[in-house]
Amino acid sequence: MSSIIIDRRRNSKGKSTVNRERFMRRYRQQIRKAVNDAVNNRSITDTDSGEEISISRKSLSEPFFHHGEGGDRDQTHPGNKEFVTGDRFPKPKGGGKGSGSGSGDASDGGEGVDDFVFQINRDEFLEYLFDDLALPNMVRKELKESNEFAFRRGGYTSAGAPDRLNVIRSLRGAHARRIALSGKDRKEIRALKRELREMEVSPDDTDHSRAEEIKLRIKELNEKIKRLPFIDDFDLKFNNLIKVPLPSSSAVMFCVMDVSGSMTRDIKDMAKRFFFLLYMFLQRNYKKVEIVFIRHHAEAKECDEHDFFYARETGGTVVSSALTLTDEIIKERYKPNEYNIYVAQASDGDNWEADSPKCSKVISENLMPFLSYYAYVEITDRHHQNLWHEYKKLEKEHPEYFAMAHIKGPADIFPVFRELFEKKEAAV
Amino acid sequence: MTESSSAPLFTGSEWSFELVETVDSEIAKIAEEFGLDTYPNQIEVISSEQMLDAYASVGMPLMYNHWTFGKHFLSNQNSYQRGQMGLAYEIVINSNPCISYLMEENSMTMQTLVIAHACYGHNSFFKGNYLFKAWTDADSIIDYLLFAKNYISKCEEKYGIDAVEEVLDAAHALQSQGVNRYKRPVPLSADEEKHRQKDREEYIQRTLNDLWTTIPLKFRKEEKVEERFPKDPEENILYFIEKHAPLLETWQRELIRIVRKMAQYFYPQKQTKVMNEGWATFWHYTLMNELHERGKITDGTMLEFLQSHTNVVFQPEFDDPRYSGINPYTLGFNIFTDIKRICLDPTDEDKRWFPEFAGNENWVEVLDYAMRNFKDESFILQYLSPKVMRNMRFFTINTKEENPYLEVGAIHNDEGFRQLRQNLAAQYNLGNLEPNIQVYSVDTKGDRSMTLRHYRHNRCPLDDASTSEILGHIQNLWGFDVKLESVDGENIIATYPPPTKGGDNKAA
Numbered sequence: 057m058s059s060i061i062i063d064r065r066r067n068s069k070g071k072s073t074v075n076r077e078r079f080m081r082r083y084r085q086q087i088r089k090a091v092n093d094a095v096n097n098r099s100i101t102d103t104d105s106g107e108e109i110s111i112s113r114k115s116l117s118e119p120f121f122h123h124g125e126g127g128d129r130d131q132t133h134p135g136n137k138e139f140v141t142g143d144r145f146p147k148p149k150g151g152g153k154g155s156g157s158g159s160g161d162a163s164d165g166g167e168g169v170d171d172f173v174f175q176i177n178r179d180e181f182l183e184y185l186f187d188d189l190a191l192p193n194m195v196r197k198e199l200k201e202s203n204e205f206a207f208r209r210g211g212y213t214s215a216g217a218p219d220r221l222n223v224i225r226s227l228r229g230a231h232a233r234r235i236a237l238s239g240k241d242r243k244e245i246r247a248l249k250r251e252l253r254e255m256e257v258s259p260d261d262t263d264h265s266r267a268e269e270i271k272l273r274i275k276e277l278n279e280k281i282k283r284l285p286f287i288d289d290f291d292l293k294f295n296n297l298i299k300v301p302l303p304s305s306s307a308v309m310f311c312v313m314d315v316s317g318s319m320t321r322d323i324k325d326m327a328k329r330f331f332f333l334l335y336m337f338l339q340r341n342y343k344k345v346e347i348v349f350i351r352h353h354a355e356a357k358e359c360d361e362h363d364f365f366y367a368r369e370t371g372g373t374v375v376s377s378a379l380t381l382t383d384e385i386i387k388e389r390y391k392p393n394e395y396n397i398y399v400a401q402a403s404d405g406d407n408w409e410a411d412s413p414k415c416s417k418v419i420s421e422n423l424m425p426f427l428s429y430y431a432y433v434e435i436t437d438r439h440h441q442n443l444w445h446e447y448k449k450l451e452k453e454h455p456e457y458f459a460m461a462h463i464k465g466p467a468d469i470f471p472v473f474r475e476l477f478e479k480k481e482a483a484v
Numbered sequence: 485m486t487e488s489s490s491a492p493l494f495t496g497s498e499w500s501f502e503l504v505e506t507v508d509s510e511i512a513k514i515a516e517e518f519g520l521d522t523y524p525n526q527i528e529v530i531s532s533e534q535m536l537d538a539y540a541s542v543g544m545p546l547m548y549n550h551w552t553f554g555k556h557f558l559s560n561q562n563s564y565q566r567g568q569m570g571l572a573y574e575i576v577i578n579s580n581p582c583i584s585y586l587m588e589e590n591s592m593t594m595q596t597l598v599i600a601h602a603c604y605g606h607n608s609f610f611k612g613n614y615l616f617k618a619w620t621d622a623d624s625i626i627d628y629l630l631f632a633k634n635y636i637s638k639c640e641e642k643y644g645i646d647a648v649e650e651v652l653d654a655a656h657a658l659q660s661q662g663v664n665r666y667k668r669p670v671p672l673s674a675d676e677e678k679h680r681q682k683d684r685e686e687y688i689q690r691t692l693n694d695l696w697t698t699i700p701l702k703f704r705k706e707e708k709v710e711e712r713f714p715k716d717p718e719e720n721i722l723y724f725i726e727k728h729a730p731l732l733e734t735w736q737r738e739l740i741r742i743v744r745k746m747a748q749y750f751y752p753q754k755q756t757k758v759m760n761e762g763w764a765t766f767w768h769y770t771l772m773n774e775l776h777e778r779g780k781i782t783d784g785t786m787l788e789f790l791q792s793h794t795n796v797v798f799q800p801e802f803d804d805p806r807y808s809g810i811n812p813y814t815l816g817f818n819i820f821t822d823i824k825r826i827c828l829d830p831t832d833e834d835k836r837w838f839p840e841f842a843g844n845e846n847w848v849e850v851l852d853y854a855m856r857n858f859k860d861e862s863f864i865l866q867y868l869s870p871k872v873m874r875n876m877r878f879f880t881i882n883t884k885e886e887n888p889y890l891e892v893g894a895i896h897n898d899e900g901f902r903q904l905r906q907n908l909a910a911q912y913n914l915g916n917l918e919p920n921i922q923v924y925s926v927d928t929k930g931d932r933s934m935t936l937r938h939y940r941h942n943r944c945p946l947d948d949a950s951t952s953e954i955l956g957h958i959q960n961l962w963g964f965d966v967k968l969e970s971v972d973g974e975n976i977i978a979t980y981p982p983p984t985k986g987g988d989n990k991a992a
Contacts, residue, residue: 059508059525059603060581061501064534065588071537072557079554082649118552119657119950119957121919127944129883132908134810135801136879136895143892147883174558 080180084187086111087176091184095333095470107181110171186337189477191307191345193428193457194396207297216294225293233291238281245277307396307428308346309338310382311364314403316353316373323435326466327402328365330433333473334400335361348385352378358385375407375443379418392426399427400476405434405441412442416450424454431476432460492782493775497591504529504586507596508603514774515604519848520767522607523582523622527599530585535571536560538585542750543575545583546629548636548742550652573792576602578610578753580622593788596781600771605764612856613759615752625749632742639735651736654957655722655743660918662722662747717922717937721958722747724923730932731963740961755859755914762816763855766824769793769817799876810911818872819864823851826869833870860912868908870901880907885943916941924969933965934958940972951980 080087090109176184212225248270255267311331315324338345349364350356353371356378382399390397407415419430434444444460451458461472493510494503508527515522530538540557541547563569573594577583584602586595610616621628640648655662718724725732726740753760772789775781781789799814800806826834827847834842841850854867873896880893880903894900894907910916924937936958938946951968959966968980 059505059512059527061504061508061527062529063501064528064530064585067530067534069531069533069537071534072540072554074549075540075551075554076557077554078549078551078645078649079558081645082551116555117950117953118653119953120660121658121921121938121954122947122950123919123944124947125945126885127940128885128942129944130880130893130907130910131883132810132878132880132904132911133802133807134799134876134878135803135807136877137801137803139879139892139895141892141895141897141900144889146889147887172555172559174562 080176083111083116084184086115088184088187091181092470092474094181095185107176108173109176110173113172116172182336182340186341188479189337189341189474190479191309191338191342191396191398191429191477194307206300208300209295210298211296212293213296214290214293216296220295220297222293222295226287226291229293230287230291233288234284234286237284241277241281245274248274248277306344306346306394307342307398308348308390309334310348310350310385310397310399311335312350312352312356312378312382312399312401313364314353314373314375314378314401315351315367315370316404316406317370318373318406319370319404323404326435326463326469327433329466329469330402330435330463330473331400332365333470337473337477346390348382350378350381350385352381356381373407374411375403376411376414376418379415379423383418383422386423386426396428397426398429398431399423400431400433402433402435403443404436405443406436407441407443409442412446415443416446420450420453424450424457427457430454430458432458433463433472433476434460435463437464491779492785493780494592494785495782497593497788499590499592499595501529503592504595504599507592508599510775510780511596511600511604511771514771514778515608515767518767518770519852520604520608521611522604523580523611525603525607526581526583527603528583528585529588531588532564532571535575535585535587536564538575539571543577544629545577545626546633548629548633549640550656551649552656574598574602576606577625578606578616578620578622578749579625582607582610582622591788593781593785594792596775596785597768597772597789597792601764601768604771605767606760608767609756609760609763609855612852613752613756613859614857615755615859619752620749628745632746635738636742639739643735648739650960651739652743654961655740657954657957658722658725659743659747661921662720662744663751664720664723713926713928714923717924719920719922720744721921721923721936725958725961728926729962732961736961752859755861755912758812758816758819758860758912759855759858759863760816761813762818762820765793765796765813765817766820766851769821801877815864815872815876818876819867819869820851820854822869822872823847823854823867825871831871837869838867861909864912865905865909868905870896870898873901873904878904878908880904919944919946921968931964933967934962936966936968938968938970940970940977943972945978946970946980948980955980 087109090111091107094107094109212222252267252270252274255263311334313327313331319327335347338347347361349359349361351359351364351367352375353369354374354377355371358381359367378401386392386397424430430450432447434440440462447458447460451460459476461476463469463472493506504527508525536557538545539560540553542553547553560569564571571587573587573590575585582603584598584607586598590598610620610622616622636648636652714724714728722740722744726737726744729737732740772781772786772793776783776786797811797814797817799811800808823841824847826838826842827844827850830838830842844850854863858866877896879895879900882891882893884891894903896904920939920941922937922939924935926932926934946968955966955968969976970978970980
C-alpha cells in the first residue's frame, strides 16, 4: 500500500472563478453603488487601475441558528493564575461577551464588524460603471462594408484544414473513383469468367491452354484492380465555410465642447470629465462607434482626441458655429441611412445673445431629422441663460430624441451621465 | 531497526518528489510498526493559489458552485495578499484514498511533518473513529461530490441560477439542523422531576378513582386530542422539509438532500476537533522523534520541526490578547501524550483516576482504543487527567442570567477536577453549543403553517436578528407560514416572528 504522489501545481488555479462571479452577480447592486461612489473620487485619466470595493458585512451575512446573549453559561478557560473557587467579578458591559465565548457566534455582538473588502480589476470596474447604459434609439442601419462576418457552412471544397474533412463525402468520392477506374477491367473479368464457366459445363472440348490463359488474365486483372488506391488525395472533400456579412449598427458620436473664455478651468475640467466618461463608455461598449470631436469658441474646429482633451486655445462664444460644422460633417461623411448619429454637447450656457435662436434653428431644421439622440449638458452653478431656455423648447418638441441636464458640481457628472444614457427599455 | 541505513534522508530544505516519496515510505514503515491503520494515501502538491481555492470550497477537491464559496475566496485572498493570514500547511480529506495537499512553498522538513500529521495521523483517525465510520463513507464521497456538482449545474441550466441559489441559501442556513443527532435523554432536573411526579400522580388518580368512570362521557372534560403531525418532534429540519414540504419540486428536494448529505459528512469533524487534531499532532510528534532517533532526519530538521510544533500547540492564556478559546491541537495533544505517560509511568494519582489502564505497558493499544470509540465530549470526560488540567491551569467561569457578576467555579485542585472535567466536556457537546430546534407541529388541516420549537438549554435564548432571517428562508422552502417558539420546559418564552408585528413575516 504505497502512497501516490501527484503534482497538481499545473492544474488550473481558477477553481474559484465561477464562485467569485456568482458572488459578484449576487451583490451587483452593492458593487455598482461602490463603483459609482468611487468614480467621483478618481482622476479622469485614471482608468487603468481596478478598484477596492467594500460592502457592509451585514448584507453578506449567512444566517444560522445560534444563541444570543443571556442564559446560564459555564466557560472553562486555560491559564488560571490566582483565581480560587468563589471569586466574583462584575459582568462585562455591552455586546461582546469577551473573547473565548466558544459558542461559535462569529458575529457576536455585531459591533465593530469591518466592511467586506475585495479587489476588482479594471475591466470589472468599467463593466459595473457602464452597466445598464446604452445609446438610445439605436437601429440597425443598412448593410455596408461592415467588418462583422459570420461563417456559415456552404458546400464542399477539395482543399481545407483536416478538422473540416467530410468523411462521408470523401469516401463516396473514393468509391466512385474506384468504380470508374476499374470498370473496363471488371467487365473483361466478367466476360472471361463467363467463358470459363462455359468451358466447365462441357469439359470435353475444353482447350486447357486457353483455360490457363484466361485464369492468368483474371488474376492479372484482379491484381490491377487491387492496386487502385482505396482513397486518394483528390477524393478528400472538406466542408466549406463562407463569409456572410452581418448587418451592423454603425454609429457616430459628435462630442461638442465649448472652450470659450467664459468656461473657467473648473467648468472645462468637468466638461472634459463628462466627455471622458462618454469616450470610455463608447470605446468599451461599442466597438464600431466613430467619434468626432468638435471644440468651439467663436468658431468651431474638428480636432483629434488629444487636442480635444488637452488643447488650450480659447475665445468668444458662438455656439451655432459648432452646430453648423456638425451639420456639414454629417452631410459630408455620415449618411443618415447608414449611421445612427448622436450629438453630445457641453457648455456653460453662455452664448452670444443673438446666436441662441440660430442654434435652435440649426438643430431643429438641419440636425434633428437625422439624429438618433441629442444630449446637452449645461455646466454652471449660476442661473440658466438664453441657450438653456431655447433648448427647453426643443426638448418639448422632440421628446426621447433630445435630452438635457444640468451639472452643478463634480459630484453631478456621473449621475447626469447615467441619466442621459440609462437603458430605457421600460419605456418601449 | 536497520542500523545500516542510518544516513539522514535529507539535509537541505529543498524538497523534491523523490525525497517526498522516500520520506513517505519511511514514515509508512514506522507507522506500521506502531499499528496505525490508514487508507492508502494520495499526496498532492499544490501552489498557494490552489490552496486558496481549496479553502474556499471547504477543503474539498470539487464542490458545487455557490456565491458563498466566492465570498470566502475573496475574503481569504484579500487577507492573504495583505499578509494578514498565513495558509495552512496542509489540507486533508476524509476519502479513500485519503487525499492530502502539500503546499509547494513548504520546506522539506515541513513536508515531512505534514506527511506524518495528515497522511498518517488524520488518515488513521478517519479510518478508525466510530463517528466517521458511522456517518461518512470515505469510498464514495468524491463520487458524490461529483454527482452533486453536476446535478446542481444541470439544475442551474434548467431552472436558472437564481432559483437554485434561493434553495441553496435557505438550505445552507439550516445546515446544522440537517443531521440526526444522537438523541440522548437530558438528565432530569429536580424541577422537571416534580412535574413528572405530578403527572404520574394524576394518572394514577384517574385510573384508580372509580368515580371518574361513572361520569357520563359528555360531562367528562376531555381535551380534544389533536393528532399531531409529525407525531414526535423532528430534529432534522432539512430532512423534514425534504420529505414533507408540500410545494417543493423534485429537484428542489434533491438540492436540499445534497446540502443535508454534506452537513452529515462534516458532522463528525465538528464533533472530534480535539481528538482528531490531538491524534494527528501526537503522531506527527511521535513519528518525527522516531525518525530522528533512527538517524533519518538531522538535528537541524528536528529543530525546525520542533519550532513549528511548538507554534501548533501554543495555547495563549485567557488574559492574553491572542486568546480565542482553547486550542484543540494543544488539548488533544496533551491528553494523548498524558495517556501514554500514564501507561508507561503512572503516579499514585493516575492509578486512582485511571485504574483500567494505568501501568498498561501497551500504550499503543490504549491510545488506539481511545481514538476509535470516543468523540470530544466523551473523550475528555474519560481521559482528561488531573495532570493535564493542572498543567493547563483550567478554571471555569459561571455566568448566571440573574446574577450581575461572574463567578469562578471549579479550578484545578482536588475538589475541582471532576467538575472541571465535566464542564470542559460539556463545552464540546454540540448539543449544548448549537440550539436545539425541532419541527414541533404542522397544521395539516388548516393553513399548513409549521411550528418549530427551540428547547432552551441553560436558559440560553436565540439570537433575534438571525433567527428571523432564517425563518424567512424556512418559509421559502416550506411554502407556508413558519413560526418558532422558544420554550423552557413547558413555557413558551419567545416566539418568532415577534407577535406584535404581524406584517413582518411577509417582508421576510
